[in-house]
Amino acid sequence: MKNWKIKLSLYLNYFVFAILLNSVGILIQKSINTYHVDELAASSLEAFKDLSIAFVSFFVGSFLPRLGYKKGMLMALALVFFGCIGMYFGNSFTAVRILFACVGISFAVIKVSVYSLVGLLAADDKAHKSMLSSIESFFMVGIAVAFVSFPLFYSDTDPDAWLRVYLVVAVLVAISFLFLLFSDFDSLNFEIPGSNIADDFKQMISLLQRPMVLVFAIAAFMYVMTEQGIMSWLPTFNEKVLHLPERTSVFMAVILMLSIAGGRFVSSILIKKIYWLTILLTCLIGAALMVILVLPQTNNLEVKTINSLADVPVIAYVFPLIGFFLAPLYPLVNSIVLSATEKIFHSPMASLLTFFSAIGGTLGSRLVGYLFKEIGGSKAFYFSLIPMGILIICLFLLNNIQKKSGKNIEFNTKGGH
Incomplete structure (x- = not known):
């Protein structure tokens, strides 16, 4: 298979970064249980990750084609390799912050490279859609693996045993590095948007003048704010509010990842028969109802000993199903804008997408961390109703812009971050 080393490396990259991110x-x-920091300080980890992604992604799209995708990804993999090793030996809250800064910087380079390279590796539009969908789906597999694998390294006798997971991840990064190192990029035909780096950057900024891109940026921001706020704090919610043991609280968070994967699969079938706006509005209403109807069940929850999954409160199984309703939003909105963007601008477009997604993720986690500390975990997730309301407005705006442009939209329903 032509370029199989490059393709395999892209899959491995996304899998590894799904685990780390x-x-x-x-x-x-x-950090709260082992390094004894409070909820607000712990929420800064999202900022170290996402602000690094935001800062680097805002600039990397304009010069990465000139630096070279291979060289950029090799540098990113090397950085995250040393970040994992530093976490294993550092074993401190500072080491965690440094790790996520390394992961954020590296992922910005990896994501923009992957989005750009798929267009070069795919033989036609159908192949492009298939490859990007499968890579993004593999990202969800990596997320699920993270929530399953970390607890496997927990030990009641060795409090530092969980750090060994970073040695395993470092090995995966090294394997991906080697595949990429010995891959031949000479056959790929690169296009550079402008005449120099300054011109490339201006071309990227000019994309923001397009109404669809501007609304898309707001929608991506609001969606990731909602998703990351819930995803990042669900294990803590399970432990502090639902009174689950630490290991069980992480295992139960896998339900959220599986429900997101399920939601994207179902939407990929429904989109062929039902108009996208109808699907997404239904999903947002469903997600809002999950918050309004399910969260009140945490009030005065009885504390009991958890000896097996049968002892886990029903709400721990039900609330993560909100992922099923949130799942289709990001990939469908993503498809609308990418299908209306020229291929030569996919690298800068990916930069803008990554930038606004990262900022949204940071604010979402930070807000939930603040709310966990100030009003308690049982009420913190109610804040997600605000970005959901703004998302509904964005969907109507995108629908109007799309109708005025008269473009037929093809959907990639299995996208991700």
Whole structure:
């Protein structure tokens, strides 16, 4: 298979970064329990990750084609490799912060590279859609693996045993590095948007003048604020509010990842028969009802000993199903804008997408962390109703812009972050 080393490396990259990026909820919980920091300080981990992604992604899209995607990704993998080793030996809250800064910087480079390279590796539009969908789906597999694998390393006799997971991840990063190092990029035909780096950057900023891109940026911001706020704090919510043991609280968070995967699969079938706006409005209303109807069940929850999954409160199984309703939003909105963007601008467009998603993720986690501390975990997730309301407005605006442009939209329903 042509370019199989490059393709395999892209899959491995996304798998590894899914584990690292989405372990932030686990590390928030660990920082509170092991390093004894408060909820607000622990929420800063999201900022170290997402602000690094935001800062680097805002600039990387304009010069990465000139630096070279291979060289950029190799540098990113090397950085995150040393971040994992530093976490294993550092074993402190400072080491966690440094790790997530490394992960954020690296992922910004990886994501923009992957989005750009898929267009170069795919033979036609159908192949492009298939490859990008499968890579993003693999990202969800990595997230689920993170919430399953971390607890496997927990030990009642060795409080530091969980750190060994970073040695395993470092090995995966090294394997991906080697595949990429020996891959031949000479056959790929790169296009550079402008005549120099300054011109490239201006081209990226000019994309914000397009009404669809501006509304998309707001929608991406609001969606990730909602999703990351819930995803990052669900293990802590399970432990502090539902009174689950630490290991069980992480395992139960897998339900959220599986429900997101399920939601994207179902939406990929429904989108062929039902108009996208109808699907997304139904999903947002469903997610809001989950918050309004399910969260009140945490009030005066009886504390009992958890000896098996049968002893876990029903709400721990039900609330993570909100992911099923949130799942279709990001990939469908993503498809609308990418299908209306010229291929030569996919690298800067990916930069803008990553930038606004990262800022949204930071604010979402930070707000939930503040609310956990000030009003308690049982009420913190109610804040998600605000970005959901703004998302509904964005959907109507995107629908109007799309109708005025008269473009037929093709959907990639299995997208992700």
